[in-house]
Amino acid sequence: MNIDLDCQRCGLCCMAWNWNGRNLPFVEVGPREGARIAKKHPGLVVLDDTPPTGMIFKAPNTLTLDVKNGRCAALRGTMLKKVSCAIYEDRPAACRNFRPGGRECLSIRRRKGL
Numbered sequence: 001m002n003i004d005l006d007c008q009r010c011g012l013c014c015m016a017w018n019w020n021g022r023n024l025p026f027v028e029v030g031p032r033e034g035a036r037i038a039k040k041h042p043g044l045v046v047l048d049d050t051p052p053t054g055m056i057f058k059a060p061n062t063l064t065l066d067v068k069n070g071r072c073a074a075l076r077g078t079m080l081k082k083v084s085c086a087i088y089e090d091r092p093a094a095c096r097n098f099r100p101g102g103r104e105c106l107s108i109r110r111r112k113g114l
Contacts, residue, residue: 005101011083012108013098014072027072027094041087044073 007013029037029045038045074091077083085091099105 005105007100008083009081010109010114011071011075011077011079012112012114013105014075014083014085015079015108016070016072027092029092029094033092037087037090037092040090041074044087 034045071079072085074086075083076086085095
């Protein structure tokens with residue numbers, strides 16, 4: 001399957017990736033950024049200030065995942081067909097800095113067979 005690099009069709013960068021048997025959070029955000037997004041978009045950010053223990057990864061501030069679908073809670077639509085970001089104007093820096101066609105993008109697409 002070959003889908004052009006149209007972010008509003010793909011959406012794979014907004015999925016959780018399984019690592020060591022666990023889905024990692026979609027994206028970490030800093031305290032100020034997390035508070036800003038949480039205020040404007042309640043329910044999308046989990047503010048967790050519990051320190052990590054042992055080998056358990058806990059991010060202090062993360063956009064939550066739609067657990068059922070394993071993707072960012074702000075992603076709307078059908079993967080590989082038509083998607084959009086519900087908080088596009090307020091998206092975290094990590095999302096704003098992600099480059100379509102960049103190394104990470106192409107790596108994600110290869111892992112999914114595109």
